[in-house]
Every structure is written in C-alpha cells, then in structure tokens.
Amino acid sequence: MDLASQSVPSPSSRSLRERFSGMFTKKLDWDSIKKMAIEWIRNPMNMALFAWILCVAISGAILFLVMTGMLNAAIPKKETRNAWFEVNNQILNALFTLMCLYQHPKRFYHLVLLCRWSPTDIIKLRKEYCKNGTYKPHEWTHMMVVVILGHVNCFAQYALCGLNIGYKRSQRPAIGVGICISFAIGAPAIAGLYTILSPL
Structure with a gap:
C-alpha cells in the first residue's frame, strides 16, 4: 500500500514558516472577512449547515437548562419538564441522525476508494484527509x-x-443509550484527534 502511495506525486506546498509569516504580517481586513462571510452564507449548503448548527445550539441549550434544573422556576411541573426534555432530546436525535445520513454515503465512498487504492483514488483521498x-x-x-x-x-x-424512537422515555434502556451516545460522540472525537496527531 505504501509503495503505491509513494508512486503518486504530491502537490507542492508552502512551508509552515512561510504560511505563518504570511498570516501574521497582515492585519485583519474586516471588510474582506464580511464579504467572505456573506459569500459563504449565500451557498445553500452552508446556509443549511448554519441552520443545523443554530437548531442544535438552541435545542441543546434548552435540554441543558431542563437537565440542570435552571428552568424549574419557569416550568414548575415535573411532567412538563419531562415533556420539554423529551421533545428537545428527540429534536437533537433527529438533527444528528440527519447529519449522519448526509455524511454516510461519502464515508462509504471513501471506504470504496481505500479498498481500490488506485492513483486517482489516492489523490482524491489525500485532498480529503492529508x-x-x-x-x-x-x-x-x-x-x-x-x-x-x-x-x-x-x-x-x-x-x-x-x-429514542422505538422506546418511551421510561422504557428506554439506559445502558443501550449510554453505549450508543458514547460511541456516537467518541468516534468522531477520536477521529478528529487522530487526524491531528497522526502523520495525516
């Protein structure tokens, strides 16, 4: 595998020192940053991502406030608090599942490219991961x-x-939920750390 990798040429890149010196010699141009932000948000995919992040933040904040008891004064009834908890839990569940459904075909595609490992596949994968x-x-x-x-x-x-969908909150197996949450959060976190710490 490594011999095949070495045979594929890599694009030339600037050194780390050059990139850092370029970053720190320039002042922040707020007008250009504003233009970039407007241009970024005009992209429908970025708009959808921003909406997704916003929904996760709002729903997550409500869930956190309910869980920590910060809304006990505003929502005195326990049944109502439980309903708020469950609704926001299901919203977050749906949002993260949607993101996985969006990302998973791409991950399968990358797995296929890794299994084939042809020169064109190597170049595509390097652009994504290296x-x-x-x-x-x-x-x-x-x-x-x-x-x-x-x-x-x-x-x-x-x-x-x-x-979350198959069981009522009272009947939901806590161990199963805990294991799933651990893997759902842990796997991408480890992947991110691995990408940073590994030679990639």
Missing part, C-alpha cells in the same frame, strides 16, 4: 482508521435513533 494533499507515511492505514471511526459514528447514531 494536510496540503501531500503524501504521508502509511497514509492508507491512517485514512482507514479515520474512515472506520466515521462509520462507527454513523451506526451508533442510527442505533441511538432507533432507541
């Missing part, structure tokens, strides 16, 4: 770890979604 799209030692193994963790994240979220 810094500057350049060759890294044992990159196939490192990419495979990240892709598998992505799949673990998706499958754990699907299982969690099934538990």
